[in-house]
Amino acid sequence: MAYLDAASTEPLHPAAREALLAALDVGWADPARLYGSARRARLLLDQARAEIAEVLGARPDELSFTTSGTQAVHLGVLGALQGRRRAGRHLVVSAVEHSSVLHAAGVHEGAGGSVQTIGVALSGRVDLPSFAEAVAAEGVAVAALQTANHEVGTLQPVAEAAEACRAAGVPLVVDAAQSAGRLPIPPGWSVLAASAHKWGGPAGVGVLAVRKGTRWRSPYPEDERELRRVPGYENVPAVVAAAAALRARAAESAAENARLSALVDRIRAEVPRVVPDVEVIGDPVDRLPHLVTFSCLYVDGEALLTELDKAGFAVSSGSSCTASTLRPSHVLEAMGVLTHGNVRVSLPRGIPEDDVDRFLMVLPDIVRRVRQRLGVQ
């Protein structure tokens, strides 16, 4: 099986596996207690915090661990809104944010707040002038923008958006789940969210960082853990493993990014050559190094994924033509690109070039067969 779905989750990095097994033995005690084994757990937790903070460009005391990227986003958005209650109730987000951002926005709307959605270009990049204009308006409490889009890989102009937010005195929540551990975090965030399983750490570890001086209030009941930002007992071994994976990724990323990006360039160039009526979407240059998405006309996305699975390829799709989702992907819809026949290929670290060769070899015939079944010549 060739695994081409790293954007859903990256396989566990070997450094993380090793660290996890070691930390299960020495880091199991309650880091809030004062005896030897507890102090050891506390030490491991704070060391991991310092290491992750350094890679992400935060201070250790700004950073707390959550149970997922989703929880980090929910806490980041809702906590920033709570902290700015007196300044306003208006939230500005891009139209292509992850559902975790949009669902937090929905909670805010349900509580009487307002939400403004900024559109994107055909490439998926947010309309920066509109974003800047929106955050400069009266009564804006918080803005949110992702570093990179999870469905099409397009990078967002976060540094520029952050500059507009700074000028307006509005905190910017940055969802870095897709880029953290692969690319440097752009400067200017007030609140940062990321997720360890996306960079090769274990599941169950998210990162929430709140910049010093940013007003932030937890929407949850009070709890002492994680600098009072995240409730509940920490998963110290998993956090240690997350730090080990991030350190390893940071060391490898220059070489591996270049290799994966060249493979993505090949897919971007080859797919339209070997498959008729296909559109490669997302920005060809300002993009994640490992992710490429294309849409095939006249193809049922679910049938395509099923056929690819049978041929030994694990890929994902934002298509609506699946039994589980009745609506098309809000990302593809906002971009104005085909929402059907959509395939997202995201390359995990260390993927053999041969997997990509074979993918390109089997794809044309699979698309032809799926089209034939729909009666398309």
Next chain:
Amino acid sequence: MIWRKKSPEPPAEAPAPVVPSAALTIDALGRKCPIPIIMLAERVGEVPVGAVISVLADDPAAFTDIPAWCRLKSHQHVESYELPRGGWAIHVRRQY
């Protein structure tokens, strides 16, 4: 609150929008993507160049996908009119 592209809501008292007539109407109501587009692609050659085809569709994907098809195939998406019973009449002009 998942963001969706919507056609603008008509004001409450405004009369139902008048959908201009088309050279050919394709009824794809109740058909799921990508069938409405396949029907359009099959029949676009039946009208003269410059004429308008109206695709009736209620799969939400069609609202985005038919204009996207026009862009890819260099035809013109004229307008999408909301239908009183749900769905749209999506008007496409044959360009070549």
